[in-house]
Amino acid sequence: MARDLDLALKNAPLRAPAPLFDRPRPARGVFTSQSGFLRALGVLAVLLLAVLPFLDASRYTMSIATSALIYVMLCMGLNVVVGYAGLLDLGYIAFFAVGAYVSGIFTTVLGFPMWLALPATIVACIVAGVIIGGPTLRLRSDYLAIVTLGFGEIIRITANNLEITGGPSGIHGIPSWDFGGWSFDDGFAIGGLEFPGYVVFYYFVATVVVVVGVIGAGRLAKGKLGRAWKAVRDDEDAAEAMGINTYVAKISAYIIGAVWAGMAGQLMSTHLSAISPNSFQFLYSALILMAVVLGGMGSTPGVIIGALFVSLAPELLRDFAEWRYLIFGILLVVVMLFRPAGLWPATAVLPWLKRTRPQPPPFTSAVGAIDQGVPDVEPSVMESVDGLPATDAEEGRQA
Incomplete structure (x- = not known):
């Protein structure tokens, strides 16, 4: 009995089980995928950086x-x-x-x-x-x-x-x-622009x-x-x-x-x-850590937003003189109360993607492709799929 089982295992063809579903291709559009939207947002940010000196090049x-x-x-x-x-x-x-x-x-x-x-x-x-x-x-x-x-x-x-x-x-x-x-201090001219x-x-x-x-x-x-x-x-x-x-x-x-x-x-x-x-x-270490936590730890867009908020908010509030740091602190407390995970946490999902219902994947049409060119052999232990004998597995697939 053991010898027959040994012989059957040696002569049995090794086959990978066919997938039950066709894996759908991931969405790549700007408004249909998270990564596509972030790439578009990054390109827009780079363009804004390039255009800013043409809008306001003051020191x-x-x-x-x-x-x-x-x-x-x-x-x-x-x-x-x-x-x-x-x-x-x-x-x-x-x-x-x-x-x-x-x-x-x-x-x-x-x-x-x-x-x-x-x-x-x-x-x-x-x-x-x-x-x-x-x-x-x-x-x-x-x-x-x-x-x-x-x-x-x-x-x-x-x-x-x-x-x-x-x-x-x-x-x-x-x-x-x-x-x-040439030094960066010298500057340069392009198309008549200094x-x-x-x-x-x-x-x-x-x-x-x-x-x-x-x-x-x-x-x-x-x-x-x-x-x-x-x-x-x-x-x-x-x-x-x-x-x-x-x-x-x-x-x-x-x-x-x-x-x-x-x-x-x-x-x-x-x-x-x-x-x-x-x-x-130490104040600057705390300020940088606060920017990371405020934006969302582990989130690239969140950290960028947090860094810009921490660095630009005091300057934007400069008109309030000595009250600007008080207002800045109040804004930080308000943000952490209403967004405890950060302005853009790492687990954030775009609002319009939350409303998209996942579609069940269709059954694959390539189940029998693995059997092409394979000679008929007696069912064996190595041909079992998901704990079922090969014959039962094939019946389940065909059904």
Whole structure:
């Protein structure tokens, strides 16, 4: 009996069961799918960034827009750490300071051009992420938040007491980006239109933020690494039981967030041409975290909206003088009361897609395709489908 069963298993053809339903193709339209609408919204936002200097190229508008884009870059990096990996970091401004000071030291003390200081900034942020994240990421929840807060203050106090960082006065005279004999400060002319240096730098920041920050972080979240981050965020013990190296996943999120913050710090140092330790206080870490939570943790459009709200609201309320911060605080409380998951949470579904009823998929017409060219054999154990013998399974399909 055992020999006959063994022989039958060896001679039985291995067949994959045919699908019971045809898988429908996902919708790709602007108003019929979530991803299509977000892509169209992203293209519209990029076009708005490109058109803004033609509408208002004043120094004030360009300066505010550049600062807002730097905030977007910072919030996208923190969203990787907090939104995707679930690591509460209260000292994120430390990486912002590392990027700003490294680029400032390389360009003013060592005489490097700004584009050569960019690789040094990235390497310094990776090293800082490993040094700070290595011993701290074994902690969880409140303990992790307290330790990261301490590291953020250590970086600021260290910069305040070192001679190479300029001490309390900081670093001044940081040059702009230059290539050969041309600098961003020189500006250029296109078709008779003069673009001053601050407008040119605005274009540079817009390109870095939109292309590197938003698209890069969004693509990472959809890949294998992003799924590991979300598994660690939801349940670290379950993720580890499923074979995910949770420590590697967390340290990678920490390093990527540090690189994003370091690039934003370099852009800020070039934009302002001066940095000091007072620019990297805990208040700014709390402000960036507030923007991520306000927009919606783990949501790319939500984080962008939160960053723009936090950076632009005080300026839009400037006419209210000393009352503007009170109004700003009230607006934050109102938003969190009525939108506790954020302005655009990661689980948000477009309103018109909620009303769309799912259609049952049609039965497949290719059930018998797998049997073409296969000789008739006696039913065996290997031919069973879904726990039923092959003959019963075939009858169920034909029915």
